[in-house]
Amino acid sequence: MCPGDTCFPGFSPRPGAPRGVLTAAATTCAVTGATLLAVAFTPHAGPPPRPVNAERAPAGETPAQPPQTPPRAGLSPSPPTRITVPGVGLEAAVDQVALEESGAIALPQDPDHAGWYTGSPTPGQNGNAILVGHVDSRDGPAAFYRLGAVKKGDHIEVNRQDGRTTTYEVDSISIWPQNDFPSQHVYGPTTGPRITLITCADWDDERKTYTSNLVVTARPTSRQPSA
Numbered sequence: 001m002c003p004g005d006t007c008f009p010g011f012s013p014r015p016g017a018p019r020g021v022l023t024a025a026a027t028t029c030a031v032t033g034a035t036l037l038a039v040a041f042t043p044h045a046g047p048p049p050r051p052v053n054a055e056r057a058p059a060g061e062t063p064a065q066p067p068q069t070p071p072r073a074g075l076s077p078s079p080p081t082r083i084t085v086p087g088v089g090l091e092a093a094v095d096q097v098a099l100e101e102s103g104a105i106a107l108p109q110d111p112d113h114a115g116w117y118t119g120s121p122t123p124g125q126n127g128n129a130i131l132v133g134h135v136d137s138r139d140g141p142a143a144f145y146r147l148g149a150v151k152k153g154d155h156i157e158v159n160r161q162d163g164r165t166t167t168y169e170v171d172s173i174s175i176w177p178q179n180d181f182p183s184q185h186v187y188g189p190t191t192g193p194r195i196t197l198i199t200c201a202d203w204d205d206e207r208k209t210y211t212s213n214l215v216v217t218a219r220p221t222s223r224q225p226s227a
Contacts, residue, residue: 075124078162087154092143111137123158124166128190135199144199168218
C-alpha cells in the first residue's frame with residue numbers, strides 16, 4: 001500500500017465531472033498521473049501472492065472491452081450486503097461508500113469489509129456495479145486478499161438487502177500499472193448487468209508500496225432471481 005494507508009486509481013463519477021481519485025478514509029497515496037488503491041502492508045502476513053491468472057496490460061495499451069451482457073429486465077435497486085467467491089474462499093460484508101467532498105470515493109472503515117460505490121447500480125440491476133476493497137491492512141489479510149486467486153469462470157455471489165442473491169461469472173482479470181490506469185474503461189457504464197471488483201497488486205518491496213491495480217469483471221450467470 002501507500003506508505004501508511006490506502007488509495008485508489010483515478011475515477012470520474014460522471015461524464016464531464018472533475019477527475020477525482022478513490023481513496024481510503026485515511027491518507028492517500030499520490031503518484032504522478034494516477035492514484036493507487038492499496039492498504040498498509042503488515043510484516044506479519046506479508047503482501048498477497050502475485051496474481052497468476054491476470055492479464056498484465058502493457059503501458060499505453062488500449063484495454064479490450066469485456067463481453068457485453070445484453071440489456072434485460074434487471075432487478076429493482078437493493079444494496080448489496082455480502083460478497084462471496086466460493087472458489088477462493090473470499091467472503092466479506094459489503095458496506096456502502098460514497099463520494100467525499102474532494103470528489104473521491106471512500107473505502108470502508110473496516111478493512112475486512114468490501115465497499116459498494118453508491119453512485120453505481122446495485123448488483124442485479126443493468127449497469128456496472130463497482131465494488132472496492134482493501135487487500136491487506138496493518139493487522140493482516142483484508143477483504144480482497146484472495147481476489148488475485150480467482151480464475152475466469154469462477155462464480156461470485158452477491159447477497160442483497162431484499163434477500164435475493166445475484167450470481168456472476170468472472171470473464172476478465174487484468175492488472176494495470178498505477179500510472180496507466182484506464183479509469184473510463186473500468187468505471188464506465190455498461191448496457192447490461194456487470195460487477196467490477198478492484199483491489200491493489202504488485203507489491204514493491206523496495207518502495208514498500210503497491211504499484212498496480214487488479215481489476216476483475218463478471219457478468220450474470222443464468223441462475224438469477226426473477227425481477
